[in-house]
Amino acid sequence: MTWKRQFARFRALFARQKPSDDLGEEFRAHLAMEEQDNLEAGMSPDEAHYAALRRFGNVTLAEEGSTEMWKWLWFEQLIQDVRYGLGQLRRKPGYTAVAVLTLALGIGANTAIFSLIDAVRLRMLPVEKPDELLLVERYNPRWGEASTSFTNTLWEQVRDQQDVFSGAFAWSSDKLDLARGGAVHPANTVWVSGGFFNTLGLRPAAGRLIAASDDQRGCPAVAVLSYGFWQDHYGGAASAIGSTLSLNDHPFEVIGVAPSGFFGMDVGEKFDAAAPICATAIIDGEKTRLDHRSWWWLSVAGRVKPGLSRSQLSARLKVLSPSILTAAVPHDWSADGQQNFVKQFLVADSAATGLSSLRRQFDEPLQVLMGVVGLVLLIACANIASLMLARAAARHKEIAVRQALGASRGRLIRQLLTECLMLSLLGALLGVLFARWGTALLVRYISTARNTVFLDLSLDGRVLGFTIAIAALTAILFGLLPALRSTSVSLTSAMKGSQALEVDRPARFRSRRWIVATQVALSMVLLVAAGLLLRSFAKLATLDIGFDRNNVLMVMADLKTAKIAPEQQLATYDEIERRLSALPGVVSVGRSVMTPLSGGAWNNSIHTDWSKALTGDDVLAWFNFVSPGFLGTLHMTLLAGRNFNSGDTKASPAVAIVNQTLARRFFPGLNPIGKTFRIEDHADKLGAPVEVVGIVRDAKYESLRVEIHPTALFPAAQVPDHSSTETFELRSAIPPSALVGPAQAAVASVNKQIPLQFHTLAELANDSMVQERLLALLSGFFGALALLLAMIGLYGTLSYQVTQRRTEFGVRMALGAGAGSILRLVLGNLIAVLAAGLGAGVLISLAATRVLQQMLFGLGPRDAVTMIAAGGVLSIVALIAGYIPARRATKVDPMVALRYE
Amino acid sequence: MAKRSEQDRIELVYGTLDMLILRTLRWGPTHGHGIAKSIERMSEDALKVEHGSLYPALQRLQQEGWITAEWGVSKNNQRAKYYQLTESGRRKLRAETSRWERFVRAISGVLKPAESEKTS
Structure with missing residues (x-):
């Protein structure tokens, strides 16, 4: 069709005088002329009139044919379809609600994750060009x-x-x-x-x-x-x-x-x-x-x-x-x-698109989540497709009647797809609401105690386009198969109204079985991914970090901003530490220059007589300066040697307590106590020897995820001048947050000018797991959702099948089959489908979970325990979902069932 | 008007009606009834055209821009719509005519030997 014709139609849509107004007059003129000709040929007036009409043919058809050309036929048909579809959806509110809600969850989840991706990496900065x-x-x-x-x-x-x-x-x-x-x-x-x-x-x-x-x-x-x-x-x-x-x-x-x-x-x-x-x-x-x-x-x-x-x-x-x-x-x-x-x-x-550390941190997790929500949407599609198939069977007669009345198959498919599209657009509308709420929640979730994440989440064209596109794609995915299948009806069997649609049934069941198997496979992949991420998080959360994170309040004090001269800082810190220990509810107090688990690190190369072979980053050690109370307050275990004490001062020899990793690497096979190491200062120069006086059990340093570093602790009294902030750790017998007020007052009693920040150690530990927690939480949630959807899908399919085969079961029972054999018959079907789905799911998982490698902690992407557990959970849920309809099959009364025929 | 039996009338091949209309209009603007009559005349009544079926075709040709329409008055003082060939309509007619001729030559080339076999 050329653009010229499209344009003419477009104009006609708005033209005040429609072509059809002209047509009537034109037809009348035509008929009058023909009548005139006939009269001249010698007919009687009546004869001339009817002959003209006969010669003209069907007036209405001619008019429709002439005006149809000026309209967007598809547009009018679309409105027709939408109106019809709305009626259909209204007639079955339960079905509509379930479908729309499922789609809203699926589409909403996709929109939510996509709008995060959009905000983090796609959105252009609001600046000129x-x-x-x-x-x-x-x-x-x-x-x-x-x-x-x-x-x-x-x-x-x-x-x-x-x-x-x-x-x-x-x-x-x-x-x-x-x-x-x-x-x-x-x-x-x-x-x-x-x-x-x-x-x-x-x-x-x-x-x-x-x-x-x-x-x-x-x-x-x-x-x-x-x-x-x-x-x-x-x-x-x-x-x-x-x-x-x-x-x-x-x-x-x-x-x-x-x-x-x-x-x-x-x-x-x-x-x-x-x-x-x-x-x-x-x-x-x-x-x-x-x-x-x-x-x-x-x-x-x-x-x-x-x-x-x-x-x-x-x-x-x-x-x-x-x-x-x-x-x-x-x-x-x-x-x-x-x-x-x-x-x-x-x-x-x-x-x-600006610069972002979020991008580095959340790029991969967001991609994984996008995959996860994509799977959820596919599973939702499968669910609705099987729902639609069941409904298609119910609408069998309606479709047959419409076909008998002359509707073409293409037209019917278009009408059914319009219905699907309406469902998924309704779902998308609700989904966008879910997504707005969900993304705001997620952004709050990835914000940490010390870093509030702000993202510009205003709805933009890209997000809306994405949502509409997936809504349309979803409609085609779940609607096409049912539409194709339900329009290929044999008219006669449908008109007979018989339940025994012998010809169609095997095919219909086969496609539903396919859908269920796909659903099981996808759920399996999702459960494996969720399982891996959850187990990984659990490992991280219960990891032995070398100290006790509970009931510790951290007070970070900045003496430099308070303009306290460097030479007075040590005395001020000591005084604050003393006053904090005297607070009621405080068990013990320590202090450190580097705050544990804060992400900050201080490292440098060190050398011992036994470390000559070490190269590159292997010579690095991580440092902290701590007061004598530090180890005890954090419940860190001193394995050998002594703790720091008041005898370690600026004037006394440089000493250090090292962790096991440092001892192993720099003093292999030796007892490091009494031995020394040197710190490499600027430009290849070595500092004065530092004597090791103690060994402490390995502990995490800046983050839970990072491997334990070789770490050396030095006395806080020996800290170099340029350190300006220190953190006090308060072991508390009461909830740590209750100590914030008293601690603030205690510091103010020393100096009102000192800026303070308060966190609990548990908070800092949580913050360093933000990525893992996010992934575990969301994949766990979506995994559960997928499981629920799969369960509903299985239950629905089996119930339908049982209803359809009621007569057959009745006959079997009338012929002497026991309840057990009927149960086996139904469940056998289910188990075959389940096994196929699980098998496919395991294969896909093995291939797909490799992308998770980077995000896992303490287990590999092919973790057998997770696979088995996921398969087990899925099987149990499937069998529960299948048992209920199977039981119903055994309750069929042969007499009632047979009377139907 | 000489009447022929219905069997002798040839149903129009789809699309040829357009060509016939354009051909009719080559001799100047005329109204729908005139077009119908001249098609009948030209084909010596062999082509069965229900007059009504002309009008959808006329609309289509207008949309393609091959003809234009204007209200006028017929010789019996009857208000009627007059259709006129446009330049692009003329081009289209030339193209369609030569295409039709090729088509007819090809078909007759296929049919002739078969007919001669039958008659021999």
Whole structure:
């Protein structure tokens, strides 16, 4: 059909005067002329009139034929189908509700996971022409890896030497404290270079944004608020401009507000305030990160110059790299390290969707979840398909009648599919509601105690398109087979109204059996995946981490922000520790520089006389500085030697307690107590010898997932000057959260200015399992859902089959078959289907679960226990679902059944 | 008007009606009744065309842009719609005619030997 005709129809749809109005007049003219001709040929007036009509033929048909051409026939038929379908759905509210609810769960789950994927990795930044933005990375040819972090020195070199970007900018996310002492009120602060807002093409919502002139060494402290922060804290008042914002107890002048909808460059976070990079000097004091050549804190991006291709840009960056890198080489690195440093080169990657650590952390889990919810939807489809097949049998006569009245098979299939489409669109509508609610829940769920995840989850075209597409696909998946099957009816047998549709029955049962077997197989795959992830999480959660995480409150204190001089810090920490131990409910107190399980790590190379053979990362050891009370408070076991005590001071010899892993690696086969190791300082120089005085049982360090490191603990009294925050661990006899108030008061009694953060150790432990917990929870939920759907599907299929074969069972029983043999007959069928499904499921699982490898902890993707358990659970559920209808088959009264015929 | 028996009338091959209409309009604009009459005349009544079935075809041809329609007055002072061939209609007619001729040649090529076998 040509576009011209389509257009003519389109016009006719809206034309006031329809072609059919003209037609009547045209026909009348035609008939009058013919009549005239006939009269002239000598007929009588009556004869002439009827002859003209006869010659014309069927007027209505001619009219329909002429007007039909002007309409979108399919459109009118669609409306007809929709109206008919609505009637059908209304007539069976139970069936409709079950189908819509099942679909809503399936489609909703898919939409929820997809909108997370969309928010985390697909959504473009709400800035001007985001696809022109490129992220600058350092590519290290030796490791074959690219890093996105830059030092300020390196960034300044990039800024001054590059000629490929029309604008380049750098930024870094930080958390600064809004409160002045006491409990910390963290503000997500982003340090931005002078070109940040300008290059992104953002306009202020109020005041002005940070410009190049604000980002000069020695700059005054200014800040731009995010729109949300401005609304929440200032009620959007214009007076906010020019007011003072306290960050880490330093005053920043508010100069403007960023536009609404802009949450920052980092996806998964939203910033509260932005300040120029140069202002870090105000926070840092003397040891400023501005000139620190191995403080990797900035991300760098730029807007590509118009007309420059990506390959031209890459080539140019590579040419510029040696001079940029040479100018920023870290002087305190070893010669080898420096050489490697200048051999790197800069590359560019798309920054259109922003930067996100969430992406790294949740990319794979989200993909796995997408697969899981896809399976759930397939199982739901299978369920509805078998539901539809059963219903198709019930509508047998209706279909036959319509066919007898002349409806073509294509037309009927279209009508049945329209019905399916309506079901799945209704499901999608409800599903989108489920998804909105579900994603919000999920985002809260992946937020940790210390890091609130923020994602822009507003519904966008991509998510809606995805939902509509899967709804349509779903409709075809569950509707096509039943539609095809139910329209291939033999008219005569249907009209006879007999239940014995001998010809059709085997085929009908076979397709349902296929559906059930598929469902069992898919459920099996899902259960295996869920089982693996659940077991993996359970292993992680019950892992022996080397200390007791329960009933410990962690109090992180920041003496530097409180402006306490370095030489007074040790005494202040000791004093706080003493006051905290005196609190009622506190069993014991310890303190450490590194907070256990916080994700932070401090490591360096160490050397002993027996470690010469170690190379690469094997020479690394992880460090912590702890007070004498630390080991006891965390219930860590000292295996040999002594704990630290008040005799270990700054003046006394350097000592360390090492863990078993360190002892094994650096003192193989020896008793390390009394022996020494040396720490490799900057540029290949070894520090003074440290004597090992104790061995502690292995324990986790920064995260539950990471293997236990060789760890050395040093006395808190011997901590180097530059440490500014320490964490107090309080073993509590009462719920740890009840200690927050008293602990805060105790610290304030020492110094009111000290910012404090409170967490429980259990909380930190949970946070380091966030990914595993998410996967376990969701896959467990969907696994259970799949099991339920499979159970309903099996039950429905078998019930239907039993009803259909009631006569046959009646005859069998009349001929002397016992209840047992009928039961065996029905269950035998089920077991055959079950076995086929399980077999296929195991095969698919073996092939598919390999993608889980990275996400599993403490077991492999082909874990036999999980497979057997999943198969067992599925079989038991299937047999329960099958037993009920099978029992009913044995209750058939032969007389009643036979009377039906 | 000479009447022939119904059996002698040839049912129209699908699509040929379009060609006949276009052909009729080659001699100038005319109304539906005129078209019907001239098809009858041209085929010496061999083609059975129910006049009513002309109109869907006329609508189709209008949509394709091969003919246009305009209200006018017939010689008996009757208001009637006059159809006229467009330039693209002319082209279409030429193409259809040559296609038809090829078709007829091909069919007669197939049929002739069979007929001669029968008669011999």
